[in-house]
Amino acid sequence: MRIVDVCEITKPIASPIRNAYIDFSKMTTSLVAVVTDVERDGRRVVGYGFNSNGRYGQGGLIRERFRGRILEAEPASLLNEAGDNLDPHKIWAAMMTNEKPGGHGERSVAVGTLDMAIWDAVAKIAGQPLFRLLAEQHGRDADPRVFVYAAGGYYYPGKDDGALRAEMRGYLDRGYNVVKMKIGGAPIADDQRRIEAVLAEIGSDARLAVDANGRFDLETGIAYAKMLRQYPLFWYEEVGDPLDYALQAALSEFYSGPMATGENLFSHQDARNLLRYGGMRPDRDFLQFDCALSYGLVEYLRTLDVLKQFGWSPSRCIPHGGHQMSLNIAAGLGLGGNESYPDLFRPYGGFPDGVKVENGHITMPDLPGIGFEGKSDLIKVMRELAE
Numbered sequence: 449m450r451i452v453d454v455c456e457i458t459k460p461i462a463s464p465i466r467n468a469y470i471d472f473s474k475m476t477t478s479l480v481a482v483v484t485d486v487e488r489d490g491r492r493v494v495g496y497g498f499n500s501n502g503r504y505g506q507g508g509l510i511r512e513r514f515r516g517r518i519l520e521a522e523p524a525s526l527l528n529e530a531g532d533n534l535d536p537h538k539i540w541a542a543m544m545t546n547e548k549p550g551g552h553g554e555r556s557v558a559v560g561t562l563d564m565a566i567w568d569a570v571a572k573i574a575g576q577p578l579f580r581l582l583a584e585q586h587g588r589d590a591d592p593r594v595f596v597y598a599a600g601g602y603y604y605p606g607k608d609d610g611a612l613r614a615e616m617r618g619y620l621d622r623g624y625n626v627v628k629m630k631i632g633g634a635p636i637a638d639d640q641r642r643i644e645a646v647l648a649e650i651g652s653d654a655r656l657a658v659d660a661n662g663r664f665d666l667e668t669g670i671a672y673a674k675m676l677r678q679y680p681l682f683w684y685e686e687v688g689d690p691l692d693y694a695l696q697a698a699l700s701e702f703y704s705g706p707m708a709t710g711e712n713l714f715s716h717q718d719a720r721n722l723l724r725y726g727g728m729r730p731d732r733d734f735l736q737f738d739c740a741l742s743y744g745l746v747e748y749l750r751t752l753d754v755l756k757q758f759g760w761s762p763s764r765c766i767p768h769g770g771h772q773m774s775l776n777i778a779a780g781l782g783l784g785g786n787e788s789y790p791d792l793f794r795p796y797g798g799f800p801d802g803v804k805v806e807n808g809h810i811t812m813p814d815l816p817g818i819g820f821e822g823k824s825d826l827i828k829v830m831r832e833l834a835e
Contacts, residue, residue, distance in 0.1 A: 449573075450523035451534070453483040454515040454562070455834050458505035459498075461793050465602035468632030468663035476505035477796060478558075481834030482518075482565040484534070486573050488816075495569025496820050496830045499561040500740035500769035501793045502711070506558035514543045514558055533573050536566050540746040556714035556743045563744020564773045564818070572817040578773075579812055582780030592812040594778045595785030596805060597657065597682075598622075599770065600792065601629020601646070612642060613649040619790060623805030625654045626682050628787075631672065632663035640675055647679060659685040662712065666695050673703035683708040683734055691718075697727030708734040711768030714742040716750040723758040730760045734784065738768040745777065752781065770797040772818050779812045795825035 457479050463472040482495040499506055518526070521542045528535040543559055571578040583590035598619035601612060612629070619627045629646055631639045646656055658681060664672065669687040676684055683706040688695040690712035699707065709726070713719055719737060722728060728735070735755070739748040752762055763784040767774040770789040778786050788805075789797040800822030803810050815822045820830060 449527060449531070449534070450485055451482055451518055451526065451539075452485050453481075453834070454510070454518055455481040455483065456507050456510045456515070457833055458507045459829070461501060461796065463792065465604050465792065466633060467602060467630045467659070467661040469661045470502075472501075475501065477501070478505040478507055478510060478561050479830065479833055480510065480561050480565050481830065482562065482569050483834050484569055484573070486569075488572060488575065492835070493569055493572045494830075494834050495565040495567070495572065495817065496827075496834075497561050497564030497566075497568060497773070498740070498771070498796050499557050500738050500771060501789075501796070502768075503554070503557045503741055506554060506561055509554060509558035510562065514562055517542050517545050518562070534566065534570050536563065536570055536744075537746050539563075539566050540744065552714040552718060552742070556747075557741050560740045560742055560744040560747075563746055564740055567745055567773070568817040568820065575816055577812065577814055577816060578776040578818050579779035580814075582777065586781060588780070588782060590780055591782070592779055592814075593809050594775055594812060595626075595766075595809050596624070596775075596788040597626035597628060597766075597785065597808070598624040598790050599628045599659075599787050600790070601627070601642075602792075603630060603633045609642060609645040613645055615791075616646050616649050616654075620650060620654050622790060623807065624788075624790075625808035626657060627654055628657040628659055628682075628685075630661065631658045632660040636668075636671060636675060639672075643676075643679065655680070655682040657682040657685060657708070660687050662686045662689050664688050666698060669695065669699055670702050673699055677703055677705060681705055685709065685736075686711065693722060693725035693727075696722070697725065700727045700729065706732045706734060708736055708766070710736040711738050711741070713737060716747060716754050718742075719751045720754045720758075723754070723760065730758070730764060733764065735760070735765045736768045736787075737765065738774065739777065740769055740771060740773055745773070748777065772799070772820065772823070775799075775810075775812065776818055795823070795829060798823065798826075 685708040
């Protein structure tokens, strides 16, 4: 049993949308395939992965550093103790050979992209959905029902309050009961008007979260906090720079409602510093670490260990990214749910065909691996790469 090839292609996910910090007009993603010599049901097992939105494709790093380390490793050194499957932890260690500590920027995205494909292959070799494999490995009962919320509300050329309201109503019509919109890309008075328009549209049918995408300095973050605290928001997300833990801690003095952050922290060390110094409150706040941006599931397991040390429940984790990898982790390891992009970042976001949102939840289908084969538009692109 061995990995015979690792393939990568950089694909566009360009869109005219923008948040408070970036536009997505030139955004790309890396699509990867980890090809094995194992066959299941008459087909060679290939694990697939891609990097989460908000960071660019990682082809250079994958091809120049991490691909070679996997393929050059002694095949037996990458197997589990029983020798009947690949070991993601050993493969992760091989990828990180000769890497210095720290430097969790783009490197973490490249490794996380490959890690996704490796776990997909491992679960396929085991003949199980990844969420059931994870639950079994960690002595848990898998819960295929996962909370999801609809992320949208981006700034868009020509998009007025009526279009924003219609977008949010569309999410409710599709079964969501929590929706999210962007703030910080317009003057505070305009954002307040946009928020009130959405709240008037959704009424008591849903909750609203707002996301500043790290745009604010302390003064602006506090001004928004004072404005926002009059509304019953689901959360106030990523107020300032993700590494400005003092700013995040200061905000809790001005905003007593739930806050969320973490999508741009890329290691368990970063997570530990957030919990040490960021003033996050385990009874109400949410953590949004995205495994596809932060060295993958192998590292995410370390992050969950850090949370446990600080008295946090995995149920306070609702990952960023809207991809099926985090859905499997949520169902297998008891996270609080997952982000969803109903209309954006296709074909990479979304659920397998036929999966519907009901009362803010989806039910995971029993598909081997991560379940990419159940999403017809995505698996078509994936198989063009390696099958």
